[in-house]
Amino acid sequence: MxxxxxxxxxxxxxxxxxxxxxxxxxxxxxxxxxxxxxxxxxxxxxxxxxxxxxxxxxxxxxxxxxxxxxxxxxxxxxxxxxxxxNDEYWIKQLYTEIAAPTFGTFPAKGERVMVEYSSPNTNKPLHLGHIRNNLLGYSVAEILKANGYDVIKANLVNDRGIHICKSMLAWQLFGNGETPESSGLKGDHLVGKYYVVFDKEYKKQIEQLIAEGQTEDEAKKNAPLIVQAQQMLQLWEAGDPDVMSLWETMNSWVYAGFDATYKKLGVDFDQYYYESKTYLLGKDIVEEGLAKGVFVKKEDGSVWIDLTADGLDEKLVLRSNGTSVYITQDVGTAQLKYDDFHMDKSIYVVGNEQDYHFKVLFLILQKLGKPWAKGLFHLSYGMVDLPSGKMKSREGTVVDADDLMAEMEQTAKVQTEALGKINDFDEAEKQQLYYNIGMGALKYFLLKVEPKKRLLFDPNESIDFQGHTGPFIQYTHARIKSVLKRAGFVPGDASTLINVLDSVERDLILALNQFPEAIMQGARDYSPAVIANYVYELAKTYNKFYQEKPILKAEDENVMQFRLQLSSATAQIINRAMKLLGINVPERM
Structure with a gap:
């Protein structure tokens, strides 16, 4: 104010x-x-x-x-x-500011931000951890956009390495030419299937070699499958045409599968980077660092940086054979991204198991004198756990994203049908509603918790229409839309003003008035939880108003029009806040 x-x-x-x-x-x-x-x-x-x-x-x-x-x-x-x-101020605020479509929008800041999220491996489908990652990245990007930043959503795809070769080799040996079309499987699921096949066959070979007298470590190194996979990786790095052709084919299956999952999840990207194109980056920066005395070359030819004075340790940046390590690639990719977009800030949405890696990465870039390094930020988040037995798992350890989303829609269908309020919906409307509720429940439950916290996701609890959930907020929006439709409401102007507010009306205007501050805080903290908890409190405040104050049966026309305007503004803000979380709010439920 x-x-x-x-x-x-x-x-x-x-x-x-x-x-x-x-x-x-x-x-x-x-x-x-x-x-x-x-x-x-x-x-x-x-x-x-x-x-x-x-x-x-x-x-x-x-x-x-x-x-x-x-x-x-x-x-x-x-x-x-x-x-x-005084009440006169708040009433005027509702009509002239809050009810305007531009309320809570900010002018362009003239600053560019990149938000990098998802970063999947092309040897398996997306899983529950990826869902939290994607939802966080997408929502943070939308909140920053709402604050006036120019935002680039980026996805660095891990599409090379030994894990990719394992899937390729297993398909070559055991696939009998199976394709997504012939199997009826999504491409990412098919490739993931052969990653699991590799693991099972590899373990069998290890057991066989141990039975023949090798130690476990020897067996892991000498098993024919792992030797063949390493040879395939060498052939890939050498650009062997047959290996490259198989790699491109299987990756195309995976990308088609990822695209379908991203579409269902409601996330998108402006820029893709691929590790197959970035894994050699960074070597020139190592030379730059050696010249500046930031890095040190040891007798065996390996290159290191000593970060012990900064409370970290010594870090290898180039092996003695001249090959790079992950940190080298990340240094090079950070430079590439900056060269491409010259952003003021760059946010990496990556799980907290990588906290140390990003401390090292950012510190190296600062020591190299990169002026843009001060704008780097690691949005670290905790793992998601599930109550045991709630969801199917493809491998017994992780929950597949597609399975989870399908399960959420089914749970939404069961709980919605039990309420018996959609008998007049046609089939297409019903399916869209189940999708909106299921995805709203999933997204809201994962986003309402501060990113750093580990959380327990319970699918049934997330679809409670009366709890701290997405469906509760969606239902509130649908309730308001129903009232407005019955009234035939058209937004009014100051001529319908009343003079005095009841406390519950004033509380609702105050809650609406906080929307811009919630957006600013969400951007400052890189936290969708700020928006999620704001819109939940707003929905609660509206429901209290709805229970205590008659709208369509108000004591006179002016009071009714005022309460309809208040309801309309609330629906508008709920809709906009939920969109920042990537959640659709139905017109009716």
Missing amino acids: DFIVDATLKAVKALYQTDITAADVTLQQTRKEFEGQVTIVIFPFVKFSRKSPEQTGNEIGGFIENEIAHVSGFNVIKGFLNISI
Whole structure:
């Protein structure tokens, strides 16, 4: 609330002859047990006033009350100045600001941000961990866009290496020419099937070699399958035409499968990078680092960086045979991304098992003097667990993303049909509703928790229409749309204003008014949880209003039109907030 901040700056200047900035003023929503709507934290001003927090608060409060016509009173509780703003202001705010389609939109900042997420391996389908990754990356990108950033959504695909060759070799040896078309399997599932086949056959060979007298370590190195896979990788790196052709064919199957999963999940990308094209990057930067004295070459020819003074350890950046390691590739890819887009910030959405890797990566880039390195950020997130026995698993260890999404739709169907409110829906409407509810439940449950926290995902709990869930918020939106449709509501103007608000009406306007701040905080924290919890509280506040205040049977036309406008603005904000989470809100349920 800029006018409160401005008045506070004037008060401190007039009362204590001190210039402060807007950054020195902390505003909070007034706690429900106290009178007022906006609270100013007084403690920072005590050093200027040289008086107690209570006396300072009373002086500043008195100044602001005289300065601003909309301020109807104030009270001071210890070091907190609670300001009451009259109903006329809030009613006008609803009609002129909150109800406008532009409310909560921000002008372009002139800053570019890349959000890199997904980063799948092309030897298996996406799983539950990928779902959290994709949803976090997509939502953070949308929230940053809403804040006025120019956002690039990037996906670095891990499409090379020994794990890819394992799937290729197993298909070659055991596949009998099977294709997605002949098997009826999605391409990523088919390739994943042969990754599992490789593992099973490899273990059989290890057991056989151990039975013949080899140690376990010897057997793992000497098993014919792993030797053949390593040979295939060497052939790939040498550009062997037959190996390259098989690699391209199987990868094309996987990409088609990924695209179908991404579409169902509702995420997209502006830019793809492929490790097959980036894995040799970074060697020139190693030379640059050697010249700058950032890296050190040892007697065997290997190149290292010593980070012990920074609380880390020594890190290999180039092997003695001249081949790069993952950190080298990542250094080179970071430079490539910057050269392509010259972004101000680059956010890596990667699980917390890679925390150390990104500390090392960012520190190396800083020591190399890359000016853009200060804009790098690792959005670290925790694992997702499931209650045992809730979901099928393809390999017994991970939950397949496609299976999970199908299960969510089925659960949504069962629970929705049990409510018996969609008998007049045609079949296409029903299927769309099951999809919207199932995906809304999944997305909301995974996004409402702060990214860093590990979470337990319970599919049935996530589709509770009365709980802290996506379907509860979706149902609230549908309820509002039903009321507006029955009323034949057309958004009004100031001519329908009322003069006095009930407390529950005022609370709802206050909740709506916080939407821009929620967007700003979500962007500052890179946290969709801020938006998710904001929109849940908004839906709860609306339902309280709906239960306590008649809308279509209001005491007079002006009151009805006002409450319809309030409802319309709430539906609009719920819709926009949920879109930032990648969630669709149905018009009816």
